[in-house]
Amino acid sequence: MEKRTRTLSVAISSLFMFSFVCFVKGSLSFNFYAASCPSAELIIRDTVSSFSSTDPSIPGKLLRLVFHDCFVEGCDASLMLQGNNTEQSDPGNRSVGGFSVIDSAKRVLEKFCPGTVSCADIIAMAARDAVEIAGGPRIxxxxxxxxxxxxxASNVRPNIVDTSFSMDEMVQLFASKGLSLLDLVVLSGAHTIGTAHCSSFRDRFEEDSRGKLMLADKTLDSDYAKVLMEECPSGVQPSVKVNNDPQTSLVFDNMYYQNLLAHKGLFQSDSVLISNDSTRILVEDFANDQDLFFQNWAQSFLKLTSVGVKSGDVGEIRISCASTNA
Structure with a gap:
């Protein structure tokens, strides 16, 4: 069974790579800034590294930022725009961080290569670099x-994953972005780093008559649930967060999948991955083989950062990521 599953994963990945190369040829390209801004990737990586050295939570924030940007309007930095009723106004985006990293890289790039590097590319490359800095693969x-x-703001809620989503709801949303069931399982591995507010998994618990929390979702490991209830008791401040991964919260590894099999997935949308036969097999494969996860991550991340991209004459190259040029 294990060999058959890996063969299927490789076959799907190979088919994707052929399709992706054809897609890239028509819009995006590797080394796009080789002539116009040869230091672009180095500047972005140095910025991410500098911020991460003083704040270890930065990689997780940048990874979440790219997801929330690409799933709404495509990977076009629409999440960076400020103002009334913009995407940042939606409650689901108020806890997204990492904006200062993108803005900092943009300011440096504007000095060396004015009007050349898009905020959308900075977000994608910064998330890519964040994964490597946290111990993941370089791609x-x-x-x-x-x-x-x-x-x-009205475009946000229908286009991002809610932590209480069922398998069918997640599959449908990912499919609408051109992402497969395999991509869903692989990209969910982003939860191997980062943090979450207590409210994001509050639905897995209920209060008794004395206002004390009790475990409502019996698919969650009871010992892990006790830890979560201690860190997020009833009446906890809205700003309190917990680690997505209780084991290696700052390291991009395959521990997320091992946690799932131990019934220690933080969100309901995590736990459902082992309740489905097709996705459970993939979870088991990635839990047993980190290299396999990394190989698939590289390909699924390429697909994620290509969702709804604008290129050619569509869109613009912003001077400031917070506002359009007009």
């Missing part, structure tokens, strides 16, 4: 994304 991604000019 190449194509560039040439342009920045969008539309950012509406």
């Amino acid at each position: 190449m991604i194509p560039t040439g994304r342009r920045d969008g000019m539309v950012s509406l």
Whole structure:
């Protein structure tokens, strides 16, 4: 069974790579800034590294940022735009961080290569670098994304994963972005780093008559549940967070999948991955083989950062990531 599953994963990945190369040829390209801004990738990596050295939570924030940007309007930095009723206004985005890293890299790039590197490319490359800095694989991604000019709070809720989603709801949303069941399992591995507010998994518990929390979701490991209830008791401040991964919270590894099999997935949307036969097999494969996870991560991340990209004459290259040029 294990050999058959890995063969299937490799076959799907190979088919994807052929399709992706064809796609890239028409819009994005590798080394897009080789002539116009040869130091672009180094500047972005140095910025991410500098911020991460003083704040170890930065990689997780940047990874979450790229997800929330690409799933709404495509990978076009629409999440960076500020103002009334923009994407940042939606409650689901108020806890997204890492904006200062993107803005800092953009300021440096504007000094060396004015009006050349898009905020959308900075977000994608910063997330890519964040994964490597946290211990994950180093991968190449194509560039040439342009920045969008539309950012509406009303577009957020229908396009991002809620932590209480069922398997069917997640599959449907990922499919709408051109992402497969394999991509869903692989990209869920992003939860191997980062933090979450207590409210994001509150639905897995209930209060008794005395206001004390009790475990409602019996799929969650009882000992892990006790730890969560201690860290997030009833009436806890909204700002309190816990680690997505209770084992190696700052390291991008395959521990997320091992936690799932031990019934220690933080969100309901994590736990459902082992309640489905097709996804459980993949979870087991990645839990047993970190290299396999990393190989698949590289390909699924390429697909994620290519969702709805704008290129050519569509969009613009913003001077400031917080506002359009007009």
